[in-house]
Amino acid sequence: MEFGPDVGLEELCPVCGDKVSGYHYGLLTCESCKGFFKRTVQNNKKYVCAEQQECTVDKSQRKRCPFCRFQKCLHVGMRLEAVRADRMRGGRNKFGPMYKRDRALKQQRKALIRAGGFRTERGPPLLPSAHHRDLTFTGHFQPVPTLHNTPLLVAQNDHTSYQPPSLCSLLPSNSHGTTQYQCSPFSNWTIKSEHCAAGRATGLFSPQGPRMPQLVREFLRCDLDEVQLRKKITARLLQEQKRCEEQGNPSTFNLMCLMADQTLFSIVEWARTSIFFKQLKVSDQMKLLHSCWSELLLADIISRQVLYGKQGSVLLVTGHEMELSDVASHAGPTLASLIQRGQELVEKLHIQKVDRQEFACIKFLILFNPEVKQLEDHQFIESVQEQVEGALLEYTLDTSQLLGHFAHLLLCLSELRSLSRLAEDYLYSKHLSSEVPCNNLLIEMLHAKHSWA
């Protein structure tokens, strides 16, 4: 693959939006931000913000507040250590391999965009890639044991009384925003993510196991623990079943809604404690979650089927299996069609041998959607998405050696998004006909989205 000398130069400076002149201190920036960063670090400048440390930094206003400009430089990932203490001119620094790798990734992304498979809802399918991978992840996760033919609600757990919290109360009010850039782990991760190629030689990759970008490792570390999730949700369902028995048996549909609701709680908890997301302001966290909750929920269900499910059955979050034919026979035409499309997607992902690492990346791609309107920290969210795409691309290239696999994942993500919209519409119609239990997170999310539309 050829890498033209101008790869990335058409991009905009992540600090001020001006034209990029090259890689400077860790990433592509414009000439003025390069100079500003150099002067600040070399001369050990200390700035003070006259406002609330939230000043706009763009091409026309970048001179107004050097404090916020410098904070933004650090926030987007400019590296203090790239400024030479000895002021030696010329030569190359340790970031050389990182820049090279970043160029390669950008070039690959451009190739995929040209091929029509990247960030598109309707792009033509790329070449399918059957591949075989044997990845051994040595993390804490244990596969879900099959619980076929066991009673639905069997777990014993503490039965604290249930109060449905709102999304707002689930997110911390002290989550910091743009003022706490310094020492943020973000810049650290920027380097680690981009530094993967060099990292293999410098110890960023674990000596055992597959070559896995550090960012993908972190996504796995943040990921929901399936066993804990199963215990938690089973306990909650048991509690609900007891409550409902006093008022008559709950319908299967109601139990499914409750299951989805509880999974949603866990998804919010996962997001809240995840890398990058916890750095966002609560307002942005809410906007992102309101926008993508159904996609995350569906991704959770689909990934469970692909990773642990059996053909012809549906594996529930509680660990129980339901015969697909049984489910379909009890569903109306809309739900049956949704299940059918869901199964087709599961099949596609199964053929592609999509693994936990890739699902973990997909969830972050879903969460960090820069197309969500009125985001306060749009640039950060966009940069996170780029990093996730880069890490996923790198991982898929390392494990499958096929560019088509990455494109396939993105196509499956498009299908998942489209499916989740249909599922939301279905759920909303059921809600309007009072068939969905009220006063839960599921309904709050449904209302939030429909109030925008």
Place this chain on the structure above:
DNA sequence: GTAGCCTTGACC
């Protein structure tokens, strides 16, 4: 202080 252009020098 800013920012555009110039010089330098390790790496390919």
Place this chain on the structure above:
DNA sequence: GGTCAAGGCTAC
């Protein structure tokens, strides 16, 4: 020898 990311210079 070309490239390009460092630091330097200087008009504004």
